[in-house]
Amino acid sequence: AATKLASAEKLMYFCTDQLGLEQDFEQKQMPDGKLPVDGFLLCVDVSRGMNRNFDEQLKFVSNLYNQLAKTKKPVVVVLTKCDEGVERYIRDAHAFALGKKNLQVVETSARSNVNVELAFGTLVQLVDRSRGKAKIIPYFEALKQQSQQIAAAKDKYEWLVSRIVKSHHELWPNVSRKMQPAPEFQDYVYLEGTLKAKKLFLQHVQRLKQEHIERRRKAYLALLPQALDALVPDLDEIDRLSRSKAEKLLEAKPDFAKWFVVLEETPWDAGDRVDDVDSERIPFDLLETPAAEQLYEAHLEKLRNERKRAEMRRAFRENLESSPFVTPGKPWEEARSFIMNEDFYQWLEEPVYMDIYGKHQKQLIDRAKEDFQELLLEYSELFYELELDAKPSKEKMGVIQEVLGEEQRFKALQKLQAERDALVLKHIHFVYHPTKETCPSCSACVDARVEQLLAARFLRPHRNPLAEASVDRINLVILGKDGLARELANEIRALCTNDDKYVVEGKMYELALRPIEGNVRLPVNAFQTPTFQPHGCLCLYNSKESLSYVVESIEKSREAAAGRRDGHGGQLPLTLVLVNKRGVGGGAGGGEGGETLQSLIQQGQQIASKLQCVFLDPASAGIAYGRNINEKQIGQVLKGLLDAKRNLNLVVGSATPGLREAGEAELRVVMCLMCGDPVSADEVLLPILQAQPCRPGAGGA
Numbered sequence: 001a002a003t004k005l006a007s008a009e010k011l012m013y014f015c016t017d018q019l020g021l022e023q024d025f026e027q028k029q030m031p032d033g034k035l036p037v038d039g040f041l042l043c044v045d046v047s048r049g050m051n052r053n054f055d056e057q058l059k060f061v062s063n064l065y066n067q068l069a070k071t072k073k074p075v076v077v078v079l080t081k082c083d084e085g086v087e088r089y090i091r092d093a094h095a096f097a098l099g100k101k102n103l104q105v106v107e108t109s110a111r112s113n114v115n116v117e118l119a120f121g122t123l124v125q126l127v128d129r130s131r132g133k134a135k136i137i138p139y140f141e142a143l144k145q146q147s148q149q150i151a152a153a154k155d156k157y158e159w160l161v162s163r164i165v166k167s168h169h170e171l172w173p174n175v176s177r178k179m180q181p182a183p184e185f186q187d188y189v190y191l192e193g194t195l196k197a198k199k200l201f202l203q204h205v206q207r208l209k210q211e212h213i214e215r216r217r218k219a220y221l222a223l224l225p226q227a228l229d230a231l232v233p234d235l236d237e238i239d240r241l242s243r244s245k246a247e248k249l250l251e252a253k254p255d256f257a258k259w260f261v262v263l264e265e266t267p268w269d270a271g272d273r274v275d276d277v278d279s280e281r282i283p284f285d286l287l288e289t290p291a292a293e294q295l296y297e298a299h300l301e302k303l304r305n306e307r308k309r310a311e312m313r314r315a316f317r318e319n320l321e322s323s324p325f326v327t328p329g330k331p332w333e334e335a336r337s338f339i340m341n342e343d344f345y346q347w348l349e350e351p352v353y354m355d356i357y358g359k360h361q362k363q364l365i366d367r368a369k370e371d372f373q374e375l376l377l378e379y380s381e382l383f384y385e386l387e388l389d390a391k392p393s394k395e396k397m398g399v400i401q402e403v404l405g406e407e408q409r410f411k412a413l414q415k416l417q418a419e420r421d422a423l424v425l426k427h428i429h430f431v432y433h434p435t436k437e438t439c440p441s442c443s444a445c446v447d448a449r450v451e452q453l454l455a456a457r458f459l460r461p462h463r464n465p466l467a468e469a470s471v472d473r474i475n476l477v478i479l480g481k482d483g484l485a486r487e488l489a490n491e492i493r494a495l496c497t498n499d500d501k502y503v504v505e506g507k508m509y510e511l512a513l514r515p516i517e518g519n520v521r522l523p524v525n526a527f528q529t530p531t532f533q534p535h536g537c538l539c540l541y542n543s544k545e546s547l548s549y550v551v552e553s554i555e556k557s558r559e560a561a562a563g564r565r566d567g568h569g570g571q572l573p574l575t576l577v578l579v580n581k582r583g584v585g586g587g588a589g590g591g592e593g594g595e596t597l598q599s600l601i602q603q604g605q606q607i608a609s610k611l612q613c614v615f616l617d618p619a620s621a622g623i624a625y626g627r628n629i630n631e632k633q634i635g636q637v638l639k640g641l642l643d644a645k646r647n648l649n650l651v652v653g654s655a656t657p658g659l660r661e662a663g664e665a666e667l668r669v670v671m672c673l674m675c676g677d678p679v680s681a682d683e684v685l686l687p688i689l690q691a692q693p694c695r696p697g698a699g700g701a
Contacts, residue, residue: 001067004034038127039074041119046089047081054089058096065100074126076104078119082139083109107139113191115142150191157188157197161204168209169275172198213269220282221291227259227282228299235303246296247287260284305347312347313356320360328368329415332357368412369423373440375409376427383431392428400424425494437503473510474502474641477527477572480540481549484579485515488540495631504638511638520553520560527557527572536573536641539613541604550576551607573644574613575637578604614640 007030011022044061046054068075077097079090090107097103104126106119115137122134137145160182165175176198179185189197231253232238238246250256261281265271268283286292316339320326325338332354344353382400392400404410413420430438436447478485492513496502502511514532518525527534539554541547554574561572578600601617608615616633 001040001064001071003037003071003073005037006034008032037071037073039076039123040068040071041076041078041123042068043078043080044093045081046079046086046093047084048086048089054086054092058092062096065103069100074123076106076119076123076126079105079107079139081109081111082107082114083112083143085139104136106136107142109139109143112143112146114139114146118142146191153184153188153191154200156184158200158204160184161201165201165204165208168205168212170205172201175201209274213274216274217269217286217291219280220286221295223259223280223282224286224292224295225299228296231255231259232299233303235300235307238300239304243293243296247284251284257281309347312344313352316344316348316353316356317360320357326360326364327415328361328364328412330361365416365419368409368416369419371409372413372420372423373427375404375407376424377440379404380431383428392424397421397424422494429495435503437497437501437508472507473512474504474638475512475514475532475535476638476641477534477537478513478515478540479517479520479537479550479553480515480579481517481546483517484540484542484546485517488538488579489513489515492634495634502638504635504642509638509642516553520556526560528561534572536575536637536644538637539574539576540579541576541600542579543600544603547600547603547607551611554611573641574611575640576604576608576611576613576615577633578617 009032010030012028012030042061042065045057065075077093079085079093082090085107094105097105104122106115106122108115108119110116118134118137122136125131125134160179161175164178176185176194185197231250232246238249241249250260251262259282261279262284263271266283266285268274268285287296319339323335323339326335335357340353382403401410410420426438427440430440436445436451439445439447478489480488492502492511493500496511497508500511501508503509512532514527514534516525516527520526523529527537537554539550541550557572604617605615614637616636
């Protein structure tokens with residue numbers, strides 16, 4: 001209870017952490033002479049101490065207070081360890097203070113840093129009355145405020161740590177120096193201390209390390225299915241193996257080292273492997289983890305499902321082949337109910353079956369077409385009475401269908417009547433023009449095969465490489481109103497080969513048709529598209545209205561061509577054709593029908609002169625009116641387009657001469673179709689008569 005103390009030349013300590021580390025802190029000595037005491041903090045421990053009687057302690061405190069009171073100095077009673085305080089002890093301490101005059105009590109906890117400053121501040125106010133009176137707050141209320149303050153400071157400090165610390169390799173000394181000036185760091189250290197700040201830093205670093213490990217783990221697990229697919233794609237190889245045997249099988253694979261790495265230090269996430277960012281190979285011990293085991297089981301299940309789906313596809317194809325309900329051209333919607341069952345739906349989606357069905361249908365249709373072509377060849381006498389280059393009438397088509405109708409090969413295409421009729425028209429064209437280009441066998445035609453073998457066996461004289469193109473392309477726009485364009489396009493296609501090729505002047509051309517019957521300013525009806533560059537236009541009319549449509553469309557097309565940078569289309573070759581006008585009589589003499597025909601011809605000639613294009617009419621080609629444009633006129637139009645293409649330098653080169661142009665000597669060459677060697681007539685005839693190979697080892701007759 002002394003009011004003056006002497007401790008000259010002794011260091012003042014503000015924190016016990018300074019003991020033994022004096023040189024690391026600011027050194028402040030006690031003042032010389034006697035140190036005056038201005039007031040007292042009378043501390044009372046209200047926790048439950050071992051071997052200690054609180055009543056005895058309170059008696060000692062009471063005696064001590066009596067001594068302090070004699071000094072006339074201010075005294076504040078401080079209840080310590082309130083975080084472990086006993087409620088009765090606290091009540092008794094307050095009762096003691098209440099019995100003393102003007103004795104204030106502050107409940108504190110040094111460990112929780114609650115009301116410690118308040119205790120000193122209360123004493124300072126009693127010493128210096130000029131200061132404002134301190135408001136004494138009960139411990140639990142102060143603890144709540146303290147907790148809120150610490151929580152806010154902790155959030156700010158953790159935000160600071162997350163902003164500065166981005167790697168789990170960071171160390172506390174370096175980071176703490178960086179954070180030293182930040183108020184978030186200072187406030188938290190002031191409230192909680194350096195050790196807790198360091199603890200939060202280490203927790204953050206550990207969290208970063210775990211996140212890094214988890215990223216690597218996910219990357220390895222994402223790669224594992226690819227490794228299993230590459231190393232063990234066969235179900236039979238691993239279906240009945242245990243896990244240990246499966247791992248040994250993986251290690252024995254030649255490409256094992258490409259996908260996996262066996263580490264000396266395991267587990268993989270406990271060593272330096274975690275930070276080896278250059279290696280993408282999977283640590284082999286990762287297969288022992290539950291996640292990897294699930295992926296392995298998923299790989300097995302996938303292989304089993306793939307096998308089952310393959311079996312379902314095979315069973316479905318077999319079902320298609322054996323089902324009598326699947327006929328050429330039958331839509332999927334009609335056939336589905338006859339060929340599908342619950343097992344099919346369980347294993348595969350319907351689009352898969354539709355794709356298989358579509359391929360099977362193509363095979364059926366191709367086979368049915370071949371059979372129908374054979375049927376037409378067997379009944380060739382049906383077509384001998386047709387007029388040359390004539391399209392058969394409905395009556396004649398009816399006769400053909402009546403004769404062939406009982407044949408199964410005819411019935412097979414009953415759902416494909418349009419294609420069946422097209423085959424009939426192509427066959428008629430072949431009957432009157434039997435060339436290798438119109439042959440139903442297409443590339444398998446013996447004439448074409450002989451030419452190919454001759455071309456491959458014998459050297460031809462040197463020609464311009466630009467003139468060696470065997471197939472050229474003609475893009476033709478057909479312009480007409482009210483179905484004229486579509487009808488003529490179908491007739492031209494019937495004259496083409498199966499792969500849409502047409503012969504002009506002995507050379508085969510790929511013919512692309514674009515029928516247009518609407519407003520040419522709409523993109524869908526434009527002459528030119530990104531994939532179609534027209535070489536010419538065939539303009540059809542059979543009335544004043546359809547002729548007006550042709551003129552208007554040509555003018556719109558030329559305006560559109562003039563507005564484009566390339567200007568293509570402005571010089572497009574045109575041919576104006578007067579075609580069949582239903583209900584108009586033939587002939588030019590007398591009568592209303594004849595006057596109408598003559599009028600249409602005159603108008604067409606005038607428009608052709610205006611448009612500077614070629615005009616074709618039935619009379620000029622020697623065809624009775626009432627018939628559409630014939631094959632001769634089509635060839636004339638295409639020849640004109642080819643000439644225009646050459647003049648405009650759109651296509652460079654000329655047709656390759658055929659066998660007939662190559663010279664008569666070349667035609668006399670005979671070759672063996674088995675071995676390809678050129679032989680004389682005797683060498684060919686003798687083996688044929690004797691049914692022997694033409695030479696040893698040829699292997700055929």
